[in-house]
Amino acid sequence: MSGETSRRALLRSSALGVLGLAGASLGGGLLTGCGSDAKPFDPASEMLPPDTATPAPAATTAAKRRTLADPAVAKEFFGEKLVPTTRASYGLDQAEVLPSDDPRFPTFLRVSIPVDVTNPQEARIYQDGPTYGGVQMFVDHTLRSPYELYFRYYLRFPENFDFGNGGRLPGFFGTIVKNRQRTETLRAGFATRFAWRDGDMGLVYANTARPDHPVNTVGKGIWRWPRGRWICVEQGVKLNFEGYANGLMLIWIDGQLVYKDQQFNPRISNDLRVGGFLVNATFGDGGASFKPPSPQTIDLAGFVYDTTRLNPLPKPESTAG
Template identity: 25%
Template sequence: MFQLRYPAGSVNPGSDPQGGADFYAVPPSLKSILPAARNVTLEYSVYFPEDFDWVKGGKLPGLYGGHESCSGGDDAESCFSTRMMWRPGGEGEIYLYAPRDKQASNVCATPPKTVCDSVYGMSLGRGSFAFALGGWTRITQTVVLNTPGSPDGSLDLDVNGQRVMSVQGVYYRNAPSASTPQNASCWIHSTFFGGHEQDYATPKDQFTYFGDFVMTVNS
């Protein structure tokens, strides 16, 4: 288990004061097989203290493929990421970076609420679950990559062992070769308040706790 600190007034690791963390990780035991992986699952547990102030929202770890820095308005033509996100009241969602205009129409209709008109990522299934205060929430997300050039990938999310989201028709990549970066996959440990705007900033020093990370290559 480890603790992440978000100093008062912080928004993200690139701002001052620096808040949270943002780094990429590849389990050594999977490093040789991840570039050819098509179906990958990431699991972890996150704890929010009872007095945690959600403000407007914040990022949490997820999977990614392709080049790093697949965020912050990147056009996502050669990368993808599936970070988790909390919103006001602890509402949860998947924050998807992928080529927006190539998704099947149902992706942006994922219930209960999906927002695809942002200049940044796509907020999938906002409010489909809620993060616990004063308790652990277990996140399990599975990415099945699409056939290159076709919107036939999928993204499943289980929370505390219950399926809360199953999105079909996801377009992650257009590259056919396992040697290209679009096929690479690992997790991005991304957690901070934001967004980038100052109205996302935490008003006080806050902490989250993470543990029990497991990454599995299914195929």
Template identity: 25%
Template sequence: MVFLRSLASLLLISSLGLQVLAASTTTKKTTTTKTSTTKTSTKTTTTKTSTKTSSTAKATSTSSGASWSWPNWNSYSDSTDAQWQAAWNITNWAYPHTSGENHNIVANPTDSSEKVLRVFYPAGSFKPSNTPVGGIGFYASPLEIPASANTVTFTYQVYFPSGYNFVEGGKLPGLYGGHDDCSGGNDAETCFSTRNMWRTSGEGESYLYIPKDAQVSSICSNSLIICNSDYGYSVGRGTFDWTTGSWNTITQVLQLNTVGQQDGAITEVHGGSTAFSLGQLVFRQSNYGVAGIDFETFFGGSTSAWATPTDQYTYYRGLSLSYN
């Protein structure tokens, strides 16, 4: 009996083994690196590659104190929205008002054995306050990040189908801190957000809401930055391109500033190549840290010139969040 129980235990342990997710990546064609004090530009030509995810990979959400990962939606393909949203610790579903709209769990467009999140943008949609509402927006805190964390890293993969019409541009997920309304012209005096964007023809960038009066006086003379007196800072526009027909892997590395000092930094890595790095930033003016993920995606822009002319979709998988 002892022997049989030991054998059964070994078989049970073996059956619970997790398989590693092999994240698909696409590499960037051009690299531009710049700081606000030293102007340098380095261009590197690379070959774009794509690695297919193992069809047997399992979706797991783990939080080990310093990291969280969400490879795909395989474990939630037959679940209600409430179940995976609870696993993400979504603190505010911003839009659409009904949290079940504009998204579905579907087969990966490049690997039918995997389940991913698909987001819908109906024809004519732009900015969340307009009708019809396109995309989705929510704030999630799947990992408790202390204010003392120096560096926070956020990675995800996004897929734009072949023929995707980028129009004038649109928003993509990023990080946020302070409170969850750091967008739409907010003065960002008590918050920050670091969403990504696509622009015309698929140009990539980081779109920052940070306290404007606290930045170095020369910030708008930096060639990496396009300033807007009413909205956020466009940072690194065109330093990388979002590809269509294959998965894009984007990593955002945020180094929070010391309160009272202009020593924060942001680095964007697309497809394994550094797109840009920008320092001398102020993200916060008091002792708060990264609250979590600002998962927003929509066309816009605030005018109909940004609206998608047809129904369109994007897809998401391979998310992770960590700090040190």
């Protein structure tokens, strides 16, 4: 045997000896750790190291709806000079505040009116009958106790709005004020809410606590409510002295005086004052036939008041080329 052959045989013999020794020490298998009680390694049980990669972003959740049910949202929408309340209210979660598509006001209120939602009977006021869907909210002003006040707001019916038989819209409400303190005797007050009947026919329901004329239908048929655009709605009320028909009601639609009553007399007490806005947007007040024929929406915006007439806001300039 040559020297080179002898050297290769020796190396092979040494390697086999080392492998045999390792096999004897491991008990015929690979161990997961040191010591005589170590168990065989199971590749299926191996724990992978933590994933240090940046996790994928979670799916974006839908933005929370901002409705009048949230007091902070209601306060922001109506502003510092109006105080939203929750007395005799309903449908606040159906009135959503959305970014405005008109530069005249930053946000607007979209009131959803589903089918076959009857409003609670205990919230009926001013001789109201059954109403369906929509919203009702008393919004107080911050003046002391005015007996003359003017308001302006904007109203929009969608292009495909189905007026059905009728419904109610925002207007003034009255309240009893004694020693400059409001009371909650709402039924002793009055309301001058805009409305529609028999399709798009405009009017005002001038409800009072007077037994001789608890419900006055004012201005019916003088104007029609258009669809698909913002409408400027204005009203002025000056209360009569008790026992005299010397009050005043004025109505402007899109800046045009459409109604004037110089014998308005809702007052049965000199303690009655203009309380603020009664924000209504609902179908009904004439029985089951006044239910909305299908789901509807009404948009409202720009609620303001003053002791003198406000006039419409300047129309936004056309962007057409």
